[in-house]
Amino acid sequence: MKNEEISNFVCTLKQNLENLEGNTNRVQEDLESEFTALNAVLVEMKENMVTRIKQERASRTYELQSQLSACSKALESSEELLELANQTLCSSETDGFNQAAKDIKDSVTMAPAFRLSLKAKASDNMSHLMVDFSQEREVLQGLKFLPVPGTPEIQVSECQVSDNTVTVVWTLPEPDSKIEHYILEHRRTNHEGPPRLREDYPWMVVEGIREMEHSLIGLRFDTRYLTFRVRACNKAVAGEFSELVTLETHAFNFKLDSGSAHQNLKVEDLSVEWDSCGGKIQDIRKEKTRTNSPMHSPARCVPVFI
Template identity: 80%
Template sequence: MEDQKESLHKITTTLALKNEEIQNFICCLKQSLQNLEANSTRVQEDLDSEFSSLHSVLDELKEGMLTRMKQERASRTYELQNQLSACTKALESSEELLELANQTLCSSEADGFTQAAKDIKDSVTMAPAFRLSLKAKVSDNMSHLMVDFTQERGMLKSINFLPVPATPDILVSECQVCDNTITVIWALPEPDPKIDHFILEHRRTNHDGPPRLREDYPWMVVEGIRQTEHTLTGLRFDTRYMTFRVKACNKAVAGEFSEPITLETNAFVFKLDSGSSHQNLRVEDLSVEWDSSGGKVQDMRKEKNRTNSPMHSPARTAMMSPKRTPSARVGRDRFTAESYTVLGDTMIDCGQQYWEVRFDKESKAFGAGVALRSLGRFDQLGKTSASWCIHLNNWLQQSLTAKHNNKARTLDCPIPDRIGIYCNYEEGTLSFYNARTKLLLHTFRTKFQQPVIPAFMVWNGSFSVQTGMQVPTIVLSGQKRNSGTSSSNASLT
């Protein structure tokens, strides 16, 4: 009976997952239909606009050519009419002289003939007819303004839809995820000189595989990429994966998106557990500030925000890590007396983890490291066997020490304002770095018998924590080089 129930339960679970998958696909199909309608309308409008633009260009070209022809005709007409008028006047003058000469030849008066002949000769010498050019100043040929659109007509007939750029392929094996950056590399099926740029879209997700229609995070767009790769920097990996897709664009049209690929973004993400904090610490998400007013203000604030506590919010409940457990609070405060401590909300029981903490160097005291969950209410970081930390003392004189089991080693190095903390649970390594230069400050080597949890303390100061970080490459390289050497900090482990 129990076996049958278990089998039926598996079948039911499988069927429910398949139903969900089909529902997601149906939603995708409906969305595709809507997109098809909208895109069809858009391309039709673009086609009308392009042809209207082409008609406008032709009309403007025709108008310009007609204007030039009219101007040429008017100019030549003016020249020819002026030349015609001058010739007409010269001809009239010449005919008058010819008639006068004929009359003189027919005259019988001998006395006046000699003078008349001399006057006629002088008039002919000065006559306009002998100064005229009997060649037209301009040609009546207008063939230089003829047009032949044979080639252009052929080009117009060859107008067709633009070739859509090919769909790129993201080369998953060449993509890199390291140092909180992601380099995505892709390639086209074949070179295309008409490609102008690429568009890359990415979004965070907690699901492996192709993106779902209903995702918690929107697509983020990176435009104008000229190369076939792009690097995203300054990321905070607060989800397990990131999904990417890319498309190619020419001057006028974009191609289809590539098949989405999902890259795993392993990083250590935690928050500060305000329920574990000392009453004099004001905890806000990943920031802590010393509050000398103590428990009354804290109690009022916690009571006011009790229903909105991150530990009880729907989003927190939905994404709760199995390593995150509610604090086992004893009495009013998890820590009390001079243990000005607050813990993270996520345990470390495997793997390599890294986080950073920025602190006020003017704090009277500050500590950061890891502790067992069983750290006592009155225990101070580094003063018991249940905690390991690096400690800033700014009371009488400023000093930086490594503390564990009530033993301390003074660190001879400049005090940074930002510390990187690296924990390799399996190897029992806990290292502290100058977060800016990645200079190693100190390494504890031990064997963790129980899961550990990030732990911090501050007195008369403040600090903030940055999570969602991968182990920096330079830290991993340094750890590999030092893995075979004996620890110089054995006295503290």
């Protein structure tokens, strides 16, 4: 007997080792996948920001080079005017001097140097594209494994029970962006308060709830109460169930009294069926002293509820 227990325990340990290996590989692959995706985002952001810097540099380089080219041409034009002025001053022809002076005046007036703006169209300052990732670095250094979600709290005052529909509302102690969905469980019961060791009805499960409320429609209120509990789930694990909350259904429970019904009515707890060939007709025929009267007619029969 002891050897059998040890053998079973050995099998359990071997199975645990296999499960441990498989689960370790699964979580490690998931970790590598998450870091790969995170690295891809960083690489993409780097490429976008480098492209922005290059575009800014190209735009400013074009503006400054255009101004530089215009200034160079203006200087060349000014040198030509100076050369023309020197030649005119050195000329001995009096008649040609006046015309040359007029030409120089017109050339100076139209010279590019007098129409140039000596203010740079683009700045050499690129400090607006500097970065500081100290906060982001702290966020990355704070990466950790998923925590267990907090325990929800069902808000009894906001829950509603009416028309075979129950709406359950709950909240979280603290906001948690890692929660993916909620699991709501409900069970019928005729007892108010803590659950008993053995309940008459099983838990019914509703999964994949995205909001912090859920409506159950088309219910059958055949018990006095409905008990609810809910828990939050993230990508990896489900949290603890909330405290049990029992809501009264205000159901109208009754049973039909077969003893006071017509003899040919087949009465069960919640249904009535007319049985014209029932055994009670034979009993009636045997009672010769009993006469047919309107009071025994099905039309005069009224079920009694207890």
